[in-house]
Amino acid sequence: MPDDLFGDPAPRNIRKKAARRALESDIxxxxxxxxxxxxxxxxxxxxxxxxxTGGPRVGRPxxxxxxxxxxxxxxxxxxxxxxxxxxxxxxxxxxxxxxxxxxxxxxxxxxxxxxxxxxxxxxxxxxxxxxxxxxxxxxxxxxxxxxxxxxxxxxxxxxxxxxxxxxxxxxxxxxxxxxxxxxxxxxxxxYSVDENGVxxxxxxxxxxxxxxxxGGKRDEEDESGAAATRDATTGPKAKDPKDNRDSDGxxxxxxxxxxxxxxxxxxxxxxxxxxxxxxxxxxxxxxxxxxxxxxxxxxxxxxxxxxxxxxxxxxxxxxxxxxxxxxxxxxxHKGAKPRYLRTLDYGRCRHGLWSKKGRAHERVFLDTGTATLLPLPIRKLERRSSPNTHRWYHLLAVPCARGAHEHREPVGITTTPGEREDGQSDTETGFHRAEHLLQxxxxxxxxxxxxxxxxxxxxxxxxxxxxxxxxxxxxxxxxxxxxxxxxxxxxxxxxxxxxxxxxPTYADADAETSEGGIRPPKN
Structure with missing residues (x-):
């Protein structure tokens, strides 16, 4: 993604290892x-x-x-x-x-x-x-x-x-x-009793x-946090308490x-x-x-x-x-499905915003008649303080044929009644913002x-x-x-x-690696 504050993740095959190979001096x-x-x-x-030592002790010292x-x-x-x-x-x-x-x-x-x-x-x-x-x-x-x-x-x-x-x-x-x-x-x-009655x-x-x-596969959860196993045709299904195994057992x-x-x-x-x-x-x-x-x-x-x-x-x-x-x-978590956020209306253009993978996306219609969600570049992570709490925002760049727009979207906190105008808080609109938009x-x-x-x-x-x-x-x-x-x-x-x-300078973290180095526990 171009010009995004947090950048794109590096592919696994070219990812750089942060830890250096250990030397014998590290043992x-x-x-x-x-x-x-x-x-x-x-x-x-x-x-x-x-x-x-607050008082006398009784017995042998x-x-x-x-x-x-x-x-x-x-x-x-x-x-x-x-x-x-x-x-x-x-x-x-x-x-x-x-x-x-x-x-x-x-x-x-x-x-x-x-x-x-x-x-x-x-x-x-x-x-x-x-x-x-x-x-x-x-x-x-x-x-x-x-x-x-x-x-x-x-x-x-x-x-x-x-x-x-x-x-x-x-x-x-x-x-x-x-x-x-x-x-x-x-x-x-x-206690137990064997076959001989002992x-x-x-x-x-x-x-x-x-x-x-x-790292077994987690149960998907709804926004209230209750665990459930999803079924495409019958809806939520309770987990069998007898099943004591995850995907790895x-x-x-x-x-x-x-x-x-x-x-x-x-x-x-x-x-x-x-x-x-x-x-x-x-x-x-x-x-x-x-x-x-x-x-x-x-x-x-x-x-x-x-x-x-x-x-x-x-x-x-x-x-x-x-x-x-x-x-x-x-x-x-993998159970978080895309959710509609809002529609930005700039008069001559409109942009529909959705949440997906912890960030804001724009819904874009393709020539095939289908739609897809494209991540919006994040220009800045803003932290604002108030007397009793803090607020977090993503400053988004919204691409547009008529010129890019800037939009500030709250993240990380699910507002409650009294923190926004009547009927506009996340709790009242039914959107668990902290669940779907990460800092x-x-x-x-x-x-x-x-x-x-x-x-x-x-x-x-x-x-x-x-x-x-x-x-x-x-x-x-x-x-x-x-x-x-x-x-x-x-x-x-x-x-x-x-x-x-x-x-005290942590210079050992940059020490050169010798041939045949060994790997002790990394604590």
């Missing part, structure tokens, strides 16, 4: 990552969320101070199991590295006061149940505050940097996605449920979590910002939890320009974020470049799966599993902070 060994955690200041700051169990939590995110982590901390060389980190942040006297070796698995399990899980909410909120401060220190989500709403930088956006951690057991019932007990994960994972028994992060170029540069467990009976599902997390980050991070998310976000979610004056960049349409070059940041979150989830023993969740129950996710995020942020100390 982060386990010993390096243990050191990263030991010297990560936020682990020690996180202790404030579980500090219980703990063998280790609270920050040691937070170090254990983060190290478990590297080793993949509490048993293996406890074994590592019994090693004198590993424990000495931990002592050096404690001495660096808390002083030599504190480091010398620690026992000769690290905590055992039994001590860890006791601390998890009595110290960490009771303060899970405080830990999560404190982690979110510390993570955002870390992102700002590392030049991410900068509030003072120049902004281009039509082409934001990757480090000015947050990316989110949901992932399903496989249940530690495949049992769904507490009753066998099974341990069941109370947080696990059958979840759809991966990928149903996973496990717990779903939503995670948001932001990153710069280079390996191990991502900073994880927030996370949350998604109960299997959550009203609104994954999208409701993700929207809450996204809004919390947007409200706290002045420099955040928008959100990258997948098709779980629909018109109602776009509306909430656009009203905050931010971008939501995701793909238009940055997905069939454009800009969207193609930016949306890769959302797909890049899969690298972080792949790292999570590999960090877990046997690629399965290593805890039972939502609270204990949330601690597993928190420990993994702490370990990843520790490495990101260490990489930034080593190279």
């Amino acid at each position: 982060r060994t386990v010993s390096h990552r243990i050191k990263d955690v030991a010297f990560f200041e936020d682990v020690y700051r996180l202790t404030a969320a579980i500090d219980s 703990r063998a280790f101070p609270p920050y040691v169990y937070l170090l254990f939590l983060a190290l478990r995110g590297i080793h993949g199991s509490a048993r293996y982590c406890a074994g590592e901390l019994r090693d004198q060389a590993v424990w000495e590295e931990i002592r050096k980190g404690v001495a660096h942040h808390l002083g030599s006297d504190e480091a010398r006061s620690l026992p000769e070796v690290g905590p055992t698995r039994h001590q860890w399990q006791h601390a998890q149940g009595t110290l960490l899980i009771p303060h899970l909410n405080e830990l999560s909120e404190t982690f979110a505050e510390l993570a955002l401060a870390q992102a700002l220190r590392q030049g991410l989500l900068p509030p003072e940097e120049r902004r281009s709403w039509s082409n934001p930088g990757r480090h000015q956006l947050i990316a989110g996605d949901g992932t399903v951690a496989k249940s530690p057991t495949l049992s769904t019932v507490p 009753r066998r007990s099974h341990r069941v994960d109370p947080a696990a449920a059958w979840q759809k994972e991966g 990928t149903m996973v028994l496990g717990s779903k979590f939503v995670v948001f992060s932001t990153r710069h170029r280079g390996y191990f540069r991502r900073v994880f910002l927030r996370y949350s467990h998604v109960p299997h009976d959550q009203e609104g599902g994954e999208a409701a939890v993700a929207l809450k997390l996204a809004c919390a980050i947007l409200d706290a991070a002045e420099g955040c320009m928008g959100v990258l998310y997948d098709g779980a976000f629909r018109g109602m979610h776009r509306d909430v974020i656009a009203r905050r004056g931010k971008l939501l960049i995701n793909k238009q 940055i349409p997905d069939a454009t070059g800009t969207h193609q470049t930016l949306y890769g940041g959302r797909e890049d979150t899969e690298a972080g989830f792949s790292q999570l799966d590999r960090s877990l023993w046997n690629r399965r969740m290593i805890a039972f129950g939502a609270d204990a599993q949330s601690l597993v996710i928190l420990g993994f995020l702490l370990a990843q942020n520790a490495t990101s902070a260490a990489r930034y100390r080593e190279d």
Whole structure:
């Protein structure tokens, strides 16, 4: 399309890869990552969320101070199991590295006061149940505050940097996605009876449920958001609840979590910002939890320009974020059919506007007597502020034999009664504008470049799966599993902070590639 603000998407065969081939220097060994955690200041700051020195304690004092169990939590995110982590901390060389980190942040006297070796698995399990899980909410909120401060220190989500709403930088956006951690057991019932009448007990994960994972074909949805399967002759047909398979047949028994992060170029540069467990009976599902997390980050991070998310976000979610004056960049769902917008009457000519693929099109009649919809070039993405909300517009160029016209079309927000003249709001006219007109349409070059940041979150989830023993969740129950996710995020942020100390200019992202380079996890 000529002279369009967002440009045309590049064909797959000539699309340029954003990530460079990894070098051996990009590899982060386990010993390096243990050191990263030991010297990560936020682990020690996180202790404030579980500090219980407000009154006298009854019983035997703990063998280790609270920050040691937070170090254990983060190290478990590297080793993949509490048993293996406890074994590592019994090693004198590993424990000495931990002592050096404690001495660096808390002083030599504190480091010398620690026992000769690290905590055992039994001590860890006791601390998890009595110290960490009771303060899970405080830990999560404190982690979110510390993570955002870390992102700002590392030049991410900068509030003072120049902004281009039509082409934001990757480090000015947050990316989110949901992932399903496989249940530690495949049992769904507490006991079973075999053919001989023998009753066998099974341990069941109370947080696990059958979840759809991966990019399977989504059910088409009507504008109210209700899922339905379309039938060309009989109309909407309810989905069979017994059909637990998507087009790829990928149903996973496990717990779903939503995670948001932001990153710069280079390996191990991502900073994880927030996370949350998604109960299997959550009203609104994954999208409701993700929207809450996204809004919390947007409200706290002045420099955040928008959100990258997948098709779980629909018109109602776009509306909430656009009203905050931010971008939501995701793909238009396949069930969105063309809708009539308006007819532009310029006296000597008329132009019929329709929505299609997230942007405005003009209906053009062909010599064959048929009509087609042609996308209108977008000249500008306008963002206008008012005391209580924001408005977004596409400045369109409407081609015409008598001379091109300019038209300003609202996008991203579905207006309600009182926001427009009587009878003219989108709700009154029955047009879900946020569902059909995107701020940055997905069939454009800009969207193609930016949306890769959302797909890049899969690298972080792949790292999570590999960090877990046997690629399965290593805890039972939502609270204990949330601690597993928190420990993994702490370990990843520790490495990101260490990489930034080593190279604060991000020069490694442009390093030359050697022959025979290898590809480690891209986190």
